[in-house]
Amino acid sequence: MDKVGIFYGSTTGDTETIAMSLASQLKNYDVDVYNVNSAAKEDVEAYDNLILASSTWGLGELQSDWIDFIEELKEVDLKNKKIALVGTGDQDMYADTFVDAIGIIYEELKASEAEFVGHYPSDTYDFSDSRALVDEKLIGLAIDNTNQSDLTETRIEEWCQGLF
Numbered sequence: 001m002d003k004v005g006i007f008y009g010s011t012t013g014d015t016e017t018i019a020m021s022l023a024s025q026l027k028n029y030d031v032d033v034y035n036v037n038s039a040a041k042e043d044v045e046a047y048d049n050l051i052l053a054s055s056t057w058g059l060g061e062l063q064s065d066w067i068d069f070i071e072e073l074k075e076v077d078l079k080n081k082k083i084a085l086v087g088t089g090d091q092d093m094y095a096d097t098f099v100d101a102i103g104i105i106y107e108e109l110k111a112s113e114a115e116f117v118g119h120y121p122s123d124t125y126d127f128s129d130s131r132a133l134v135d136e137k138l139i140g141l142a143i144d145n146t147n148q149s150d151l152t153e154t155r156i157e158e159w160c161q162g163l164f
């Protein structure tokens, strides 16, 4: 079975819950889940398929544990790895910075020659702006459990199909 490493940062537990849902949805893979507050770059090196998940805090900032971890990731040779991004956020309260964190992770890592997979259409959301918008699509899956919790399960199911 192909391996998938899920690396998440979570301040109040929302992204952690999503990381666990993703792990149970990816039934055809051997999945390990890491909190970035205690993960190291050697953990990342063990996987060809990565899911990187972050909530957004402040006004469009990375979840705090990601601030150090993104620097570690930049030291990993990510060439030939596939990376899928998952952002949690609130599109109503933070309509101009919705899931910006995954846009930041993408910007930091796009020079790495990793292949970014799992782009997601933005038409079922209602926000004004996001750094996660790349070529009119979201660079990864966005989850908003404050305003659209009813869509979360379906979005995860859809997104996980044929992801890697």
Ligand SMILES: Cc1cc2nc3c(=O)[nH]c(=O)nc-3n(C[C@H](O)[C@H](O)[C@H](O)COP(=O)(O)O)c2cc1C
Residues within 6 Å of the ligand: 009, 010, 011, 012, 013, 014, 015, 016, 055, 056, 057, 058, 059, 060, 061, 063, 088, 089, 090, 091, 094, 097, 098, 099, 100, 145
């Ligand atoms: C002070 C504060 C700032 C936030 N800033 C943003 C933001 O800029 N963009 C966004 O999409 N969500 C923002 N959010 C919403 C969080 O990202 C959201 O609640 C998320 O589910 C938290 O996930 P976590 O518990 O895994 O950290 C903010 C929430 C708070 C309380």
